[in-house]
Amino acid sequence: MAKITDVARKANVSITTVSRVINNNSHKVHPATRERVLSVVRELDFRPNALAKGLHMKKTLTIGILIPDISNPYYAEIVRGIQNVADKAGYSVTLQNTDGKQEGIIRSIYLLREKSADGVIFSGGIITGYETLSILRELKERVVVIGRHEVDFPAVMADNMGGAAQAVRHLIGLGHREIGFIGGSDGSTTSLDRLTGYRNALAQNGLPFNEKFVRPGSWNPKSGYLMAKTLLKGKERPTAIVSANDQMAFGAIKAAKEAGFSVPEDLAVVGFDNVPLSSYFDPPLTTVEIPIQDIGAASMKMLVGLLSGSKFEKRKVFPTKLLVRESTVRNPQIRFDNPKVPR
């Protein structure tokens, strides 16, 4: 690959001049010279080596994303949102799988530091333990977190408590009194907050919190399926279930059907996230929509602000929105979204 010295030699100038031309430096260079250099650059297809450039400038235009698992559609959407903004801002993105484990987080951060990543976006899993916290702090002024965390980094999050409460209120409004909850068991603030929202809404409506109706899931369809099965088999069973994400809700619906319950008549189910497939499910899933891509995008915008030293808000909370579909009500569009539908 051509390097700057090749260009300089061929154009009969010094590397200084070449550098000035390709970087549009304010230092003046004669138009004729500039043209000569540019034509050689084109001819040799020269691109400055980013390693050398980054080494000198202490800036790589690269950021790292720390997520537990890209095959979870939630994180895939987050990443997509981040990339959309990153591309425009000229940043490349390197992906780090943490599996949600501290060890993975630590390894990833060290790696990003070695590679001189300009910044880091952290999403999923929990930040805990002295080591994690201390090496993360070392990156101060370069980290944005997604979700609520016990750290003082700039953060983007959804209103998880509010969203869960919305879901519960919707069910109560439909007459449900026994409402189950399938949550996360990873100790993340996300699962915590959604559970809290559920409890709050129950309390505010004078309904008791019944521990028997709460199950710990692990965010995937299978665990939703298994947890719903145990919720439904007893004599005393909930008539509705709020699931902490859509994937588990899909599993729960499958379990309900297998147990002979029809949804929503015998069991209403509400999901969380509004992943792309949720409206195609049968029945279409009532869910608490959170603007996943927007959250990703906002986190990247925040990081760009952070890195460029410009002003920006250090905390952004996105509201959630309950999308009522048929997993809780038949013909919801008639009752809610579209009053003009013939009746």
Next chain:
Amino acid sequence: MAKITDVARKANVSITTVSRVINNNSHKVHPATRERVLSVVRELDFRPNALAKGLHMKKTLTIGILIPDISNPYYAEIVRGIQNVADKAGYSVTLQNTDGKQEGIIRSIYLLREKSADGVIFSGGIITGYETLSILRELKERVVVIGRHEVDFPAVMADNMGGAAQAVRHLIGLGHREIGFIGGSDGSTTSLDRLTGYRNALAQNGLPFNEKFVRPGSWNPKSGYLMAKTLLKGKERPTAIVSANDQMAFGAIKAAKEAGFSVPEDLAVVGFDNVPLSSYFDPPLTTVEIPIQDIGAASMKMLVGLLSGSKFEKRKVFPTKLLVRESTVRNPQIRFDNPKVPR
């Protein structure tokens, strides 16, 4: 951040010695000295700067992945498979969105070249046009492609033709004669091959190819939904549909239900890929499974082989497997998988 000179000064040695110690160089260094250096390394939490290292060694332990869109679960699984292998082999991964467009591909490759990525894995979209081909060729010996492409790079792929044929034969075996097909319209070899497999199987079974029963989709649920609608509305309609991926199959099933057809009784549907959710759908989706993560993993293994100069097979085709579920047959497990089930 501590650098090698800091360590050297504090340990009273030259940077040469420090470098030797941290890289376990074969050049001998006195055990006492080594210990002294290592303790300073720990104390200062020194990690060698990867930019400087990469600049000198012409090796960055970084590879790039080119995909159209990470929010498509198929690509998410591919990436996951790649990462699993990359992590073990010590490689970092940078993600490039191409949107399936040549312009995006070109931009991405230039970027990876600038950043001195050691290699590239290309998946999705088509390689076409002189420019793309020529810059890709420049990276020769560093590229692995996923899918069949008109280039001579090492490649990993699934048996798309065979898989589509399997699906069609299954439907014919169930008595279907009018079988529709919803394919891709992006000109990719994947959509081409799946269509070809469909046609071949029809021909081999003496069934006519009916252009009216073929629709171009764009891989997402919505297009499956729309295309199925047009397939089903005429008087002359297929009794079964093969969809070129699961996402479109989901959409097709929704369309069928809305049109008043029950699946599989009135319309049988077969998908392709076996994405994680397909067994949770209602009805559970009969689909041609392809081992997506394995394909990703194999491509990375191939790339590692390529980069390390060791021997490896330059072409790997994964077989597909038809998973019969209820979108084509009621109680398939009784008829196929598990004859011991009480009847």
Next chain:
DNA sequence: TCGGGTATGGAAAACGTTTTCCAGACCTTA
């Protein structure tokens, strides 16, 4: 005591850029 090997460590070049001086040529003005 000498010759030659081994053990250990360092100096300096090289990787490919950007940027800070510095310098010469030319022009303008008095």
Next chain:
DNA sequence: TAAGGTCTGGAAAACGTTTTCCATACCCGA
């Protein structure tokens, strides 16, 4: 014509490593 400014360009340092030589000290056998 001299003084000073404006254009234009280059030399060299710096970024943080690895690696190739080279150098010294020590030891061993003869």
